[in-house]
Amino acid sequence: MKIIKRFACLMLVALVTGCQSTLIDQPFSADISWQTQTLENGLTVHIKELPNQAVSTRFMVRTGSRDEAEDQKGYAHFLEHMAFNGSEAFPKNEIVSLFGDEGVAFGQHLNAFTSYTHTVYQVDLPSNEKLSDTLAWYREIATSLTLEPEEINKEQGVVLGEFRFSFQGHSDANSTDFEIDRLIAEQLYNVDEDVLGTEDSIRNISEDRLRDFYKTHYTPSRSEIFIAGDVDAASTIKEISALFATWTATDQHAPVNKVSPLSRGENSIVRVNDVSFPSTTLLFDLGANPMETAADFENFAAASILSNAISTRLNDRARDLNAPVQSTHAQLIQWFERMVLSIQVSYETPKQQEAMLFLGEELATLRDHGLSTLEVEAQTSDFLKLESTFADNYTARNYAEDHVFFRMIGRQTLSPETYKSLSTVFVNRADKAWFNKELKSLLTTKDVQSLVALEHHIYPTEQVKQQQLALVADMQKAFKRTGNILVLPDVISDFPMPDKTGEIVAIQDLDDNTTQWQLSNGVTVYLRHMPNSGDDVHVYAGSKGGLAALPPSLGPAGLLMPGAYSESGLGGFSFNDYNRLMVKENAYIEPMVWENLHGFYGSSTKASLPLVLASMFQGFQHATLDEEMFERHKAQFIKNRRQYLDSVDGKALMAVSNEIYDENSVRYILTPEDYEQVSANDVRMAYNNLMRTNRGLVYVIAGDIPVDEFKPLARTYLAGMTFNDLPTESLYAVKLEPKKDELTIAFGPGGNNVELFTMFARDAEKKTTKDYFLADIAGRILTSRLTEQVRETGSLDYSPYSFVMWPGGADTQQLLIVMSSSIIKRKEARAALDKIADSIGHGATPEEFSSTSKQLSHALQDGLSQPQEQARMIFNYVVTDADPLAVVNPDSVIDALTQEDINQYLKAFTSKSATRIDVTNLPSAP
Structure with a gap:
């Protein structure tokens, strides 16, 4: 009998285990610290009490450009503008001065935006003193905008200015990312115009149709108020209830538009602006994610980790193969109501076929052979650090923005602590085999389409379209073939330690949590101890100097230097191996050579701070230049520089700068030919002139690092460096010499x-x-x-x-x-x-x-x-x-x-x- 019972128990365990489809077995729910109440009229209020913090507020209306009729293009956005131009209680532009007098800056703390699906108004207050005025303004937006003809006419000029800013005078307009967003919106929401509408629709705006849009879509059941900060939820909800009680506008039966999936297998061909290189992008529809179940969280976490892993692999392979690409990356797009993975490669037009074949072949290798242990560990560690950083550093504004964002995309809001906890469980249980299974599933999906972005001067004629479709077909053939087996590193040896140490001469308390240190080699350190900063540590190290400290003949070399040394690797590691190590250890470092200073910036967890400091030690003392990698970097740099200087933005900058600055000024715009002349020896001279020379070297470290914990790190990684000392330099000459006024x-x-x-x-x-x-x-x-x-x-x-x-x-x-x-x-x-x-x-x-x-x-x-x-x-x-x-x-x-x-x-x-x-x-x- 006992044997039978034991056998039955084992069978039950096996059945339960076999049926479990997720790695995460702990229950979770929405962030219960948000107190939510829906009033009788349908208005929903969300409040999060955060004592002693500033107060961030949002008023969201679930309407945007997808709700516009054919004769109302751009009206949702135009109405957002009109909210600042007068209501019954706040005439004309009074709202800007009212809040501005209390420290609320227009554009920074007082703002609004319209998307395809929502309109959101923002007031970030320094305290709760103006909360009642904020709520009164939101009430006016809801019901009492005057929409006076004179103000409408005025705002037409402003919105037409936004058209010029967005589509004629701003380099982000018609970039590849802009076109990707527009393509996704067109397919998900069935919109065929940008949120701004058209210039004709704004010039000919109808007051009556604007009022119709306002009355139809600004209703209580479509609206939500968000407040995070030093407030009392009960009394605030009571105030809102009284203030909005008379808002009983009935819904006009405005249609609630459904979200469609992205088109499968579709190929789109567009032109981009003159700053962007042509590119090919693959878009994978990952579906909606309500973030309500363990499977939802795992899908989100896997997509985040795998997108970064794909991006890192493509970049590593582009370097290893010296592939003819300008850039390549993958990113997870979460702005819409469905998650979309974007994988992109950009190139020069003559190299398009080679670059697209590179993308197809490398994705095939990822699909068939997966990621290495090191790649998985690096990205999971980075993901865990990111979620921990969020949990440790949230402000009232972060909470308000996140809650609005997640409501907009249909995702349940989890607390940062919940994200951190779920991330920890997930990362501890998901191994390489699990991730590679998910990767294979992702890269074999049929929910993928391509977008080819042509150079700005190439028009998508029928002949061009057929040529591009043929190139896409070739890429798809390369992707369908079996991928190559790669020999990938699974272990990375330790980064080299400094070869000598030094001493701490003095430590001075500047306040309770800020100390100034003097080291035996003349380096000065500022340690900002921040006990509430969590596991996040940031380091800036460098001195005054920068390009201004170099003779004009070495100016081009100074600009090439950071990338050239980065591509050469550090501490005996290649760039790829060093990058893998840094990602695995949750660490990051980049060189800085600016007009007026130079050095390094780094970030890390507390545990990986020694790696960042050791890297900076190597960067200041022992960086070596690989001449082959230098030539590669120079060629890439020149291509990017020429692309920019040939654009209208670049031409304008060069024309103005070179008219008002002397040719020996650090602000004089150099030509690609100037960089062609730079040799590897020039770059070494620039390095020795800057990084190996002490012009008053300073380290600043901010994080939860007490003085006693930092002492051995200062002796080991900072105090042992040696430099060619220079006296502190005087002011440097900008050399402003305008030829005309x-x-x-x-x-x-x-x-x-x-x-x-x-x-x-x-x-x-x-x-x-x-x-x-x-x-x-x-x-x-x-x-x-x-x-x-x-x-x-x-x-x-x-x-x-x-x-x-x-x-x-x-x-x-x-x-x-x-x-x-x-x-x-x-x-x-x-x-x-x-x-x-x-x-x-x-x-x-x-x-x-x-x-x-x-x-x-x-x-x-x-x-x-x-x-x-x-x-x-x-x-x-x-x-x-x-x-x-x-x-x-x-x-x-x-x-x-x-x-x-x-x-x-x-x-x-x-x-x-x-x-x-x-x-x-x-x-x-x-």
């Missing part, structure tokens, strides 16, 4: 777009801590004036802006004011720009100074808890001898600034010794 060129995009800018330049002393803040505030003040006068009042441009360009150590600072207009309003636009430029000499009003100071304070708050942002800013500050504690406590500097400080700063740009240059970039000839 007014410049008209014709290198803009063909069509209706005129680009205008005015630049003020003045001599600069050494950049101080106060200067960092004043430069930011100055840019914000002038951008605010542009928004008010050029965008809202003049309706001349969509996104005018201003900023100060002043790298630390430069002898010149430049204030730029930038806008565009339609060609028929060129004179009006220049007059508006001149008015803003002429106002600089009058300084700032008390209201401008107060609001922009608050906006800057608000903008810096999120960075106080982010180790990468703390490391980056402290590094930038201390390299130029500014106060690192200003990064830790920015309000201490902001509060000390005065009205007179900003007035003097602005007025100096219009002094007699300052330079003004006006530039007009007309459309280029067809």
